Each structure stands twice: as C-alpha cells, then as structure tokens.
Amino acid sequence: MRILVIGGSVFLGRAIVADALRRGHEVTTFNRGVSSPDLSGVTAVHGNREVPADLDRLVEGREWDAVIDVCGFTPAVVLDGVRRLNGRVPHYTFISSISAFPGYPSVIGLDESAPRHECPPDADASLGEYGVLKAGCERAVEEFFEGKALIIEPGPILGPHENLDRLSWWLTRIEGGGRVLAPGVPDLPMQIIDARDIAAFTLDQAERGATGRYFTTGEPGKITFGEWLGLCVAETGSDAELVWVEDEFLLAHSVKPWTELPLWLPRGPMTSGIWTPSSAKAVAEGLVCRPVAETVRDTWAWLREIPVAERSFGGRLLRHGIDPEKEARILEQWDHHISG
Template sequence: MKILMLGGSKFLGRAYVAEALSRGHEVTTFNRGISGGDLDGTEAVHGDRTRLEDLERLVDGRRWDAVIDTSGQQPYDVAQTARLLRGRADHYSFVSSVHAFTDWPAKPVDETSKTLHCPADTPPDQPFANALKAGCERALLEQFGERSSVLNCGLLYGPHEPIGRLPWWLERIARGGRVLAPGDPDRPMQLIDARDFAAFGLDLIDHGLAGRFVTTAPTGHTTYGQFLDACIQATGSDAELVWTDDATLLAADVQPWTELPLWAPNTPDWQGTWRADSSKAAAAGLHCRPVTETAKDTWTWLRNGGCANVTYTQGLTGIPIGIQPEKEQRILAG
C-alpha cells in the first residue's frame, strides 16, 4: 500500500511511519524538514503545507492509497490539502483530538458528542484554540466524506514525546526524595502510547474502515498511582510519593494538568477528563500496552539523549510543564 504521511518526523507521525514501514507499506513523508529527520526507507518530500506551490509539487505525478494527517492544525490548511488530494488518494485519515468536543473535559464524550463551533472555511493563521481541530474535521469531511476517518485522540505519551509530561515525571522521580503526588492514586487514567495509536490507525486503513473513533485507552486502563509507580520502577528510584488531595493543591494555586502533569482534579470542569468512551475503537481492535512498558521505553529513550528533543511546554500554548522545586517543597512542608 502507498501511504502519504503529512508530518512523519516527530512523535506520533514518526510512530506511524515506523509502523507502516514495518508492515511493508511504501511511505511518502511531507514536512518542512526542520523538526526531525525522516526515517530511512521513506520518500521524503520537504515543503510547507501552508504554501499551495509546495502542495502542488508534492502531488505532481503521485498517487496514494491513503493519506495520514498528524500535522493539521488550521481548517484552511486542511481544506487546501484535502482539495488537492481528493483525486489522488483513496482515503484520508485525520488525527484530531478530544479537545474538539464541546463537553470535554467537563463531561464524558463519545463519537456522537457535539463538536465545537468552527467553520471549515475559517481563514488561515488563527491563534491557537481547541475549536480549530473541529474546523479541520469539517474541512476534511467536506472534501473526502465517507472516504475519511477522524481519530479523536486522548493523551498520547511514550518515546519521542516532545511536550514532556511523562518525561517530566520520570526525571522528577529519578531525582528521588519526597515527591508531591497529586489527588487520588486510584483515579483512573486513559493514557495511550503513540505506538499503539499508530498501529490502530493503520489497522483501520488496512481493513478499509472509515468514520469517527475516540482513540484513548479504555477507562481504568491504569490509575494515577500505577502511572507514578511505573515511573519509579522504570527509573529504579527510591522516591517517596506523598499523595496530596485536590483541595490542598488547588488552595496552593497548583495549576491542573501542567504544574503536576496530567493531574485533573475532581471538580466540575475536569470530571470528564478520563471518561472518554473508546469502546468503538476497542471493538475495532485498539490494543494498549501496559503503562510499565511505556515508562520503561521512554526512560531508555531519555537516557539515550531523547531529553534534548523535549520542550517541557504545553503544545501550542507555550505553558511550562512541571512545578518549580521551591513550590513543591513548600507544599510538602505543609
């Protein structure tokens, strides 16, 4: 099968390319060539998807069985790309996010949940907003319709993660000592390894399946306690986890999700964070590896120089990841 990968040089795109090559697919990658190297075995085409002339150069003389888009952030760009590819690809798979749903993270979501308002023809270069992913979905569906799939991903983690949520926890726990652990250790989480996400996305293409899939780990796949225990096991640390309730952390002005990465307090605004219904994806074959395996592999990657590729900032918002040591110690001291 011939596959066009829009992106492909970092994290999820890289995982897709590695999995596709392992299955014997022919892979063309299209990216700017500045975020990381393309994997050996691909046809690497460098260009900017926001430039029409670069897209026209990409499609000239080429045709693919499927397109996988992990880099679409602006509806205008996705619409332009999909228009050019409509007659040159049989299927278009777009990686969206649970952020596209109106109710997330306050309430549970599934494939029938309403998405945020954002027109498919939204002008280019909009400032970051969760609604943009919903606009990208609409732009794609207008061009490819039933020949498309939309994967609303949850929290991706694993080796090559550029943001640094799991890397931050691994490095903090590796330093040892008393570690501020947020909330309830029994609180369920729905983390999904990028490699498992990519394998599932390619399974859908290989089996000719289309439609929308909420692509997270199943509810209760792991807990926050198991997640941090996996970090201790991976690093071999003697760290002592000091579990601190939501109310205490909020009173200390600890920012959910970022200062203590992946902490979602049990408050109305966050109650649906780890309650996305991924049963449709599970029925279609989604498999999620144990958190211990992902933690171990990510720690190995970090120790082999991967930390140089971690930004420790929250995606496009630029919000720093991780609590400052002085603030952590003040809270631990009570």
C-alpha cells in the same frame, strides 16, 4: 500500499511512519524538516503546508493509496490540502483530538455521538482555540474530501519520543529522587494509551479503507494515578517518595493544572469526565492497548539516551513541569498544613 504522511517525524506521526515501514508500505512524508529528522526508508518531501507552492510541489506527479494527516490544526489550511489531494488519493485519515468535543472533559462517558464544537471548515487560526479548530479541520476532510474519510480522535497520548512533557517529565523528575509532589489522590482511575497503539489502529483502518470517527483514549479503569507513578518509581530505580497533596491546596498555591504537574486536573464538575471517554467503538474494531508498564518501560529506555541536563526543567526536551524551587516550597508548606 503507498502512504503519504503529512507530518511523520514527531511522536504519533513518527510512530505511524515506523509501523507503516515495518508493514512494508511505501511511505512519503511531508513536513518542514525542522522538528526532527525523517525516519530512514521514507521518501521525504520538505515544505510548509501553509504555502500553496509547497503543496503543489508535493502532489505534482504523485499519487498514493492513503494519506494520514497528523499535523492539521487550522481548518483553512487542511481544506487547501484536501482540495489538492482530491483525485490523487482515495482514502484520507485525519488525526484529530477528543478536544474537538465541548463535552470534554466534563461529560462522563463521552463518545463519538456527542456534538462537536461549532467551527466552519474554512476557518482560520483566529477563530478559536485548539479543540474548536480541530472540529473545523474534521469538517474540512469530511465535507470536501472526494473519497473515503476516517477521523481518529485521541485522548492524552504517552509513549517513547513524546513531545508533550507528560510521562517524560514524570520519569525525569522521579529519577531525581527525594520527595516528589504527587497531585490529588492516588486511587484516581486513569485512561492511558500508547502512541504506538494508536498508530497500529490507524494503519489497520487505513489498510481496510475504513470510514467514520473513532475515539482512541485507552481503556478506562486499567490503572490509577498512584499505580502509574509507582511504575515510574520502580522503572527508574529511584528513591523517590511520592507525597500526595490535595487538589485544593495545590490550587491555593497557584499550581497550574496539566502543565506544572502533567496529566493532573483538579476534581470537580468541569473535569469529572477526564478519564472516562469511551473507546468501545474502536476496541470493537481491533484497538488493542498494551500494558501501561510497557509504555513506562519503553519511554524510560528512550529517555535514558538523552542527557539529564537536556531533559531536566528548562532543558531542551521538557518545556512543562513545576519549577524545583516551587515544588520544594509547596511540599514544605504542605508539611506545615498537615501537622496543624
């Protein structure tokens, strides 16, 4: 197949391109050429999807069998691209997000049948936040693409080459050893999915011309937060000691959920569904999630190629994560708290 990947150089897009090349497809990537180098073997077209002249240059004299849009965030921009691709490609896959649903992360067992955020398909970036705009992007593809449309809606994604500071931050912090601030409770069930598994499922569906919407959020109950961090300790060979600190204590000491301690949200009515969305529909169509231990191992192998100074707090790779001094201060205060 001839596949156009809009994006294609970073994390999930990179995984899709790598898998497509392994399968023998002809891949064209369209991106700004800024975030990361394109993989060897692709036809790279550099440009900005927000610039009409760049889109015109992309499509001039070219046709594809499928397009996979990995980096659409503004409905009006996606819509403009859709209109230019009409007649040049019969199948359009849009990588969206489970955040397109207002029920996430509060609704337990959320699936594709739930209502999405209200957002028109021609909205500009000022209309809403990430999830709202993603819902509008989905509508731009579903309502205006003159061919088959497929929507992939991932939850939190992990794996090698990640650019979201989740598993990469925890591995880097745990590598440093010592007492590590672990949030909440260790027996909290998680859903973890590897970018490479989403890539494989996406390409499988594109190859068969599938349509509709699919959650790709991993299988629930396969691992707990404690087991996940335990894998990080084992893989790095660190002497790290995980110190579990209650949600309420962390909030009282101004720890920012999700960003300062990646993948942590305090338990409560508004977050009770964070690790429960259903990927049953995708699993029935062939989604396979590799063992979490494999994701941790391969991400650690990738990270070890990057100097620690470049990926530690404040380095070029990791933007999120708690400041080491703040972490140490909270751990000391926690010791005083539990000792009475």
